[in-house]
Amino acid sequence: xxxxxxxxxxIHKSFGHVEVLRGVDLVVQPGEVACVIGPSxxxxxxxxxxxNHLETIDAGTMRVNGKLIGYREAGGKLHELRESEVAAQRRxxxxxFQRFNLFPHMTALENVMEAPRTVRRLPKxxxxxxxxxxxxxVGLADRCDNYPSQLSGGQQQRxxxxxxxAMEPRLMLFxxxxxxLDPELVGEVLDVMRELAASGMTMVVVTHEMGFxxxxxxxxxxxxxxxxxxxxxPREVLSSPRHERTQAFLSKVL
Amino acid sequence: MSDAPVLTKRERPEPIKAVPVRHxxxxxxxxxxxxxxxxxxxxxxxxxxxxxxxxxxxFFSAPILNGLKNTLILTVLSMIIGIIGGIALAVMRxxxxxxxxxxxxxxxxxxRGTPLIAxxxxxxxxxxxxxxxxxxxxxxxxxxxxxxxxxxxxxxxCLLGLGLNEAAYMSExxxxxxxxxxxxxxxxxxALGLSRFQTLRxxxxxxxxxxxxxxxxxxxxxxxxxxxxxxxxxxxxxxxxAQRIYSNNFQTIPLLIVAALWYxxxxxxxxxxxxxxxxxxxxxxxxxxxxxxxxxxxxxGATR
Numbered sequence: 150x151x152x153x154x155x156x157x158x159x160i161h162k163s164f165g166h167v168e169v170l171r172g173v174d175l176v177v178q179p180g181e182v183a184c185v186i187g188p189s190x191x192x193x194x195x196x197x198x199x200x201n202h203l204e205t206i207d208a209g210t211m212r213v214n215g216k217l218i219g220y221r222e223a224g225g226k227l228h229e230l231r232e233s234e235v236a237a238q239r240r241x242x243x244x245x246f247q248r249f250n251l252f253p254h255m256t257a258l259e260n261v262m263e264a265p266r267t268v269r270r271l272p273k274x275x276x277x278x279x280x281x282x283x284x285x286x287v288g289l290a291d292r293c294d295n296y297p298s299q300l301s302g303g304q305q306q307r308x309x310x311x312x313x314x315a316m317e318p319r320l321m322l323f324x325x326x327x328x329x330l331d332p333e334l335v336g337e338v339l340d341v342m343r344e345l346a347a348s349g350m351t352m353v354v355v356t357h358e359m360g361f362x363x364x365x366x367x368x369x370x371x372x373x374x375x376x377x378x379x380x381x382x383p384r385e386v387l388s389s390p391r392h393e394r395t396q397a398f399l400s401k402v403l
Numbered sequence: 404m405s406d407a408p409v410l411t412k413r414e415r416p417e418p419i420k421a422v423p424v425r426h427x428x429x430x431x432x433x434x435x436x437x438x439x440x441x442x443x444x445x446x447x448x449x450x451x452x453x454x455x456x457x458x459x460x461x462f463f464s465a466p467i468l469n470g471l472k473n474t475l476i477l478t479v480l481s482m483i484i485g486i487i488g489g490i491a492l493a494v495m496r497x498x499x500x501x502x503x504x505x506x507x508x509x510x511x512x513x514x515r516g517t518p519l520i521a522x523x524x525x526x527x528x529x530x531x532x533x534x535x536x537x538x539x540x541x542x543x544x545x546x547x548x549x550x551x552x553x554x555x556x557x558x559x560x561c562l563l564g565l566g567l568n569e570a571a572y573m574s575e576x577x578x579x580x581x582x583x584x585x586x587x588x589x590x591x592x593x594a595l596g597l598s599r600f601q602t603l604r605x606x607x608x609x610x611x612x613x614x615x616x617x618x619x620x621x622x623x624x625x626x627x628x629x630x631x632x633x634x635x636x637x638x639x640x641x642x643x644x645a646q647r648i649y650s651n652n653f654q655t656i657p658l659l660i661v662a663a664l665w666y667x668x669x670x671x672x673x674x675x676x677x678x679x680x681x682x683x684x685x686x687x688x689x690x691x692x693x694x695x696x697x698x699x700x701x702x703x704g705a706t707r
Contacts, residue, residue: 203590233598240596250591254609254687264595267605296687309591316595 152215154179154320154351160199161208162192169195171375172209175353177368179319182352184362184383187372188398193355194247196372197322200353201242202235213242214319240268243313247325249305251297257284257308258293261315268316276315283311287341303334307341314345321345323354359403363387371395454657461648461661470644471665477561477630477640482623484566489573494603496578507574514571520632523564527636529555557638561630569626576618580611612684620677624670641665 155177162170169192177183185193198204199211202219211218218238220227230238251260261280265271271279284290287307297305306326313321323342327335339361346352346365356362362369362383369383371390379386379395387403390396447453461467495507514522530552537548584607592602631642639647645662649655 201594203593236593236596236598239594242594244591244594246587246591248587250585250587252588252591252606252610254684263605264597267601268596298687312595 151179153177153212154181154214155183155200155353156212156215157196157200157209158211159209160196160206160211162195162199162204162206169375170199170206173372173375173377175370175377175380177320177351177353179351180349181367182346182354182365183368183370184366185353185355185370185372186357186359186362186398187378191372192375193372194324197324197353197355200320200322201239201244203244213238236268240264240316241319243316243318243321245306245309245313245321245323245326247328249297249302249309249329251305251309251312253297256294256296257289257300257311260297260308261312264312264316280311280315283314284308286314286344287311288337301334302330303337306330306338310338310341310345319351321350321352323352323356325355325357327356327358357402359387359399371398373398452656453660454654457654457657458660458664461645461658462664464648466644466648467641467661467665470639470641473638474627474630474640474642475669477565477633478623478626480562481565481569481630482626484562485569485573485622485626486619488567488570489575489577490608492570492574493577493581496574497581511571511574514568515575519564519568519629520635522568523560523632523636526563527555527557527560529560557633557636560636561633561638565626565629565633569622572622573619576622577611577615579618580613580615581607583614584610609684613681616677616681616684620673623673627666627669627673 153176155175157173157175160170160173161168171192173192173196175183175185175196185197187193195204199206200213200218202211205219216238219230219235221230221234222228251257252263255263258277258280261283262273262276265276265279266273281290281293284293287310289304289307289311292300292304292308297308300308310326326342327338330338335358339358342352342354342361343365354361354366366383369381369386370377371379371386371392371394373394379390379392386395387399390399492507492510495503496511498504530550533551535548536551537545539545539547581603588606588610589602592606597605628642630640633640634643634646642662645658649658
């Protein structure tokens with residue numbers, strides 16, 4: 150049996166008195182693409198951010214590639230990891246944000262080179278070659294010297310994907326990567342993600358793009374009010390949802 | 404409904420030629436200001452009390468240039484202490500470590516809360532409080548010790564007083580800058596595996612600079628003139644030098660003009676420098692470069 154890339158068991162998370170996650174389970178095998186859908190406020194983005202410890206969890210177990218995230222088990226007790234240890238865990242997990250979060254003071258190329266240079270201490274020449282290769286992969290080699298403010302939303306998001314890939318992650322998290330884009334720019338980002346999925350990358354994608362989920366997803370998870378309501382094969386869930394809440398949600402978005 | 408395409412070629416209408424709104428009030432204001440300016444300029448040449456020959460005589464005189472040199476040295480060194488100290492204090496203040504945060508808060512509270520002139524005098528007379536300072540085991544033997552009385556020259560006291568006071572003010576400016584950076588930047592850097600320090604140095608601080616620089620320019624110009632407080636502990640700079648001269652020859656107005664002109668020149672040079680520093684840190688956003696230097700050139704041209 151292979152180690153699951155993501156193994157989330159009974160994840161609970163509260164912000165103040167609001168319990169955003171109320172026992173979420175998810176298993177993603179290496180190479181799988183899991184799409185998470187659900188109404189806004191259902192906790193899907195929070196759950197995604199728990200996977201790389203951008204949010205701490207209150208209860209449950211989060212493992213990535215078999216390793217506990219944010220904690221170390223010793224002597225039957227959980228010990229919080231130091232900041233540097235958490236940073237080291239995050240290097241294997243790429244993340245793409247809804248609002249891109251590119252570094253605005255750096256060019257596209259510098260954005261992609263930043264983490265390999267600063268974190269992995271890669272020599273400049275090597276980092277540059279790698280970054281150029283990644284920018285070509287997302288179709289933006291010719292825009293390498295542009296600042297984010299000079300790029301369209303779709304281009305910025307493609308640079309953000311290249312930036313995340315630069316750390317050669319084993320897992321990629323996408324937090325509504327196309328929600329902030331003009332409709333005509335969504336396609337170019339989904340194309341890059343499709344290519345990435347085809348190359349065997351393990352991906353967890355929070356999205357509203359049902360077409361992408363159906364076509365690329367190996368697994369579809371419908372979340373509502375902090376729990377997984379329904380999970381399964383995307384084609385089956387989308388065409389014949391079993392739960393009432395899933396039916397109600399899909400009837401509104403499809 | 405016809406089947407004609409939506410985009411049909413049509414004659415472009417004539418450009419609008421409208422009578423613009425008149426502003427007689429502006430013209431009246433310009434006329435009044437022009438008369439006042441003419442009167443003022445005329446007085447510059449005809450009023451002998453300005454003492455322009457005296458101004459010319461002292462403008463490059465040794466005592467004035469010596470004072471100018473001290474003003475520059477004190478301003479530059481104090482601002483370096485202030486900026487480095489301010490960054491350190493701001494980072495400490497925003498740190499999740501409650502010890503660092505409280506130390507920073509207390510420092511800022513004390514150095515912003517007491518008058519600068521009192522701090523200068525305090526540093527100068529530190530020997531009255533602690534005649535020697537040493538390094539050793541607390542309540543045990545001392546290995547190295549310095550005689551505060553001889554180490555605390557007026558110059559050192561000036562740097563400590565001006566620099567540490569400035570650090571307290573700069574820390575709030577830097578803090579505002581750091582907090583102005585979008586939280587998504589922290590998240591993106593964290594997600595890439597950058598440490599807190601790397602995130603600060605590579606991602607947050609460079610972006611915060613755009614917010615930090617304009618008030619820092621203000622602080623530098625303030626410092627230029629605040630250095631004149633060092634007279635309180637017997638040190639001298641530009642304004643003190645001018646005062647010393649006019650207390651002897653009673654040419655008060657001409658010597659104050661000498662000092663004021665030098666301050667204006669220094670401020671103008673600083674403003675040009677600030678423009679280029681701002682342009683450097685704003686290079687990624689085109690809108691930030693705008694007409695600033697143009698605005699400056701007009702203002703600077705009027706003063707010279």
